[in-house]
Amino acid sequence: MAKLLMKGNEAIAEAAIRAGCRYFFGYPITPQNHIPEYMSKRMPQVGGTFLQAESEVSAINMVYGASGAGARVMTSSSGPGISLKQEGISYLVGAQLPCVIVNIMRGGPGLGSIQPSQGDYYQATRGGGHGDYRIPVFAPSSVGEAVTLTQKAFDIADKYRSPVIVLGDGMIGQMMEPVDLPDSTEINSVDKPWAAVGWDGARPRAIINSLYIDPSVLEQHNIMLQEKFAQIESAEIDYGAELVDDADLVIVAYGTVARIARSAIRMARAEGIKAGMIRPVTLWPFPSDPIAKAAETTKAFLTVEMSAGQMIDDVRLAVAGRKPVLFYGRTGGMVPAVRDVLHQIRIAAGAVDPRNPIEEAI
Amino acid sequence: MAVVFQKPKSLTDDILTYCPGCTHGIIHRLVAEAIDDLGVQDKTIGVAPVGCAVFAYNFFAVDMMQAAHGRAPAVATGIKRVHPDNVVFTYQGDGDLASIGMAEIMHAAGRGEKITTIFVNNAIYGMTGGQMAPTTLIGQVTTTSPYGRKEELCGKPIRMSELLAQMDGSTYVARVSVHDPKHVLDAKKAIRKAFETQLSGAGFSMVELLSTCPTNWGMTPSESLKWVASDMIPYYPLGVYKDSAKGAA
Ligand SMILES: Cc1ncc(C[n+]2csc(CCOP(=O)(O)OP(=O)(O)O)c2C)c(N)n1
Ligand code: SF4
Numbered sequence: 001m002a003k004l005l006m007k008g009n010e011a012i013a014e015a016a017i018r019a020g021c022r023y024f025f026g027y028p029i030t031p032q033n034h035i036p037e038y039m040s041k042r043m044p045q046v047g048g049t050f051l052q053a054e055s056e057v058s059a060i061n062m063v064y065g066a067s068g069a070g071a072r073v074m075t076s077s078s079g080p081g082i083s084l085k086q087e088g089i090s091y092l093v094g095a096q097l098p099c100v101i102v103n104i105m106r107g108g109p110g111l112g113s114i115q116p117s118q119g120d121y122y123q124a125t126r127g128g129g130h131g132d133y134r135i136p137v138f139a140p141s142s143v144g145e146a147v148t149l150t151q152k153a154f155d156i157a158d159k160y161r162s163p164v165i166v167l168g169d170g171m172i173g174q175m176m177e178p179v180d181l182p183d184s185t186e187i188n189s190v191d192k193p194w195a196a197v198g199w200d201g202a203r204p205r206a207i208i209n210s211l212y213i214d215p216s217v218l219e220q221h222n223i224m225l226q227e228k229f230a231q232i233e234s235a236e237i238d239y240g241a242e243l244v245d246d247a248d249l250v251i252v253a254y255g256t257v258a259r260i261a262r263s264a265i266r267m268a269r270a271e272g273i274k275a276g277m278i279r280p281v282t283l284w285p286f287p288s289d290p291i292a293k294a295a296e297t298t299k300a301f302l303t304v305e306m307s308a309g310q311m312i313d314d315v316r317l318a319v320a321g322r323k324p325v326l327f328y329g330r331t332g333g334m335v336p337a338v339r340d341v342l343h344q345i346r347i348a349a350g351a352v353d354p355r356n357p358i359e360e361a362i
Numbered sequence: 363m364a365v366v367f368q369k370p371k372s373l374t375d376d377i378l379t380y381c382p383g384c385t386h387g388i389i390h391r392l393v394a395e396a397i398d399d400l401g402v403q404d405k406t407i408g409v410a411p412v413g414c415a416v417f418a419y420n421f422f423a424v425d426m427m428q429a430a431h432g433r434a435p436a437v438a439t440g441i442k443r444v445h446p447d448n449v450v451f452t453y454q455g456d457g458d459l460a461s462i463g464m465a466e467i468m469h470a471a472g473r474g475e476k477i478t479t480i481f482v483n484n485a486i487y488g489m490t491g492g493q494m495a496p497t498t499l500i501g502q503v504t505t506t507s508p509y510g511r512k513e514e515l516c517g518k519p520i521r522m523s524e525l526l527a528q529m530d531g532s533t534y535v536a537r538v539s540v541h542d543p544k545h546v547l548d549a550k551k552a553i554r555k556a557f558e559t560q561l562s563g564a565g566f567s568m569v570e571l572l573s574t575c576p577t578n579w580g581m582t583p584s585e586s587l588k589w590v591a592s593d594m595i596p597y598y599p600l601g602v603y604k605d606s607a608k609g610a611a
Contacts (some may be wrong), residue, residue: 054469061433065440068427196425198405208427
């Protein structure tokens with residue numbers, strides 16, 4: 001294992017290749033273009049396939065075909081492109097096909113901006129497409145974590161026969177950090193007896209399908225899917241807890257925002273404000289239990305997001321009204337500054353009057 | 363006693379769900395016969411559309427995938443890129459292929475994707491109850507063109523074989539019909555030719571089959587067959603539009 005200085009997007013791409021991904025289908029959109037560009041260079045070197053699709057709609061359906069044919073496969077996009085993939089993602093869930101989908105979030109709605117955002121939290125954690133479903137969502141907050149989570153995403157996808165989303169923001173995608181890249185895993189190490197590879201008559205015919213026209217049969221299919229989701233919820237929650245035990249204020253933040261919050265917490269501690277952080281790594285399944293547990297000891301929560309407030313719903317559900325849950329967010333591609341978060345911490349701790357402008361407070 | 367009628371091996375025993383007199387059934391049989399004749403049942407992977415043929419995954423005795431509406435060529439692309447030595451085909455209606463799936467089919471052909479598309483053109487949306495398709499003829503009454511399709515509102519019907527033959531990546535494109543026994547034989551040859559094209563490693567191949575929808579055309583099965591000859595074929599001329607082995611037609 002050698003430490004390499006890599007951009008988040010490129011590290012995600014290389015991590016995928018080293019996880020045995022040999023098929024990538026995508027369509028250009030900022031701020032994730034480094035992923036398809038890197039794949040277009042690397043895939044031919046490792047005997048894989050990179051194909052630039054005619055649209056995100058086609059890309060996700062190529063993923064469906066390749067996954068149904070038994071391959072480890074990935075696509076990546078951002079906001080508008082992820083919206084176009086939603087029908088396909090719903091089909092992938094219905095047909096129980098594993099794959100990894102990277103969303104490097106940008107500001108929305110509409111064409112929005114190309115700057116970092118976390119505005120696709122609802123879309124990612126509530127399924128995003130039509131029908132009753134959830135899919136695992138991994139939110140890295142460093143380039144190194146983007147590598148480990150991308151690799152884990154392939155394993156979880158295969159384990160549960162489900163798409164998995166790696167949800168980064170433009171910042172994670174663009175920033176450079178030193179990373180450890182693990183060696184390549186053996187390709188096709190996962191047995192997929194259900195895949196369509198050509199029927200030899202010796203096994204049941206492979207039928208990759210999400211149509212169950214008889215409602216009672218579809219309900220059974222849905223019950224089976226819900227049981228799978230429950231299994232994922234009980235086994236796959238991942239989060240980080242920092243300085244929570246004695247905290248009067250627990251910040252909940254993920255991705256880039258968690259790094260900013262970490263700096264603000266350190267400064268607040270230096271001022272004598274006991275702040276801590278719970279950092280969800282899996283956004284679904286959401287780490288509700290540690291938040292609920294913290295609600296027994298802390299005085300309040302502060303959710304910080306690059307959105308108008310989406311994850312806060314999950315925090316509130318976990319806190320269940322026992323403690324106040326405050327919010328601070330920036331939108332449109334604006335990234336909260338450390339001092340802004342520190343100011344919010346001071347307000348929450350009652351250390352400053354909320355009407356004070358930040359300049360006076362610092 | 364000689365066997366004069368035998369179900370192709372590449373069809374399952376499931377009972378077809380098509381309406382009486384619908385020619386989807388004949389087309390299924392022709393596709394299965396071609397797979398049998400070429401001895402490729404064990405390496406064929408089919409892609410079913412959204413449309414009346416959605417249940418094709420129950421009918422073809424090969425590994426099958428069901429695709430989102432119009433996306434079968436993209437799904438087939440994914441399969442073929444993973445299994446280049448397999449035979450991959452899509453089976454699509456005219457709403458699926460010529461309307462919502464226009465981008466996917468054009469780009470699959472444009473890339474010279476080594477897949478075969480079986481395109482069933484019945485000039486209407488069958489499954490959803492007879493709405494207008496991009497292939498609906500001028501003047502044809504459907505549930506969304508109750509006064510007959512008007513050119514000034516909807517333009518003229520799209521001729522997909524002519525369009526796809528233009529793509530450099532297409533190697534075999536033919537339009538056939540199944541409204542009488544002679545044409546059924548021609549259709550069978552064309553389907554076989556399309557699969558052979560794929561097996562030879564050449565590019566994209568498609569057979570467009572003019573097909574009936576007695577239920578939504580509001581005709582008897584025999585009237586429907588006649589209407590194919592009298593109304594569809596004049597607008598959708600039969601023939602080979604591209605055969606790269608021979609040069610463009
Ligand atoms: C995204 C989406 N839009 C619309 C539909 C509804 N739909 C189902 S089948 C169909 C039309 C099928 O017509 P065609 O492709 O001509 O096939 P046919 O039924 O005539 O064989 C439509 C619009 C759908 N399933 N998905
Ligand atoms: S609705 Fe039309 S196309 Fe569909 S099965 Fe019936 S006759 Fe055939």
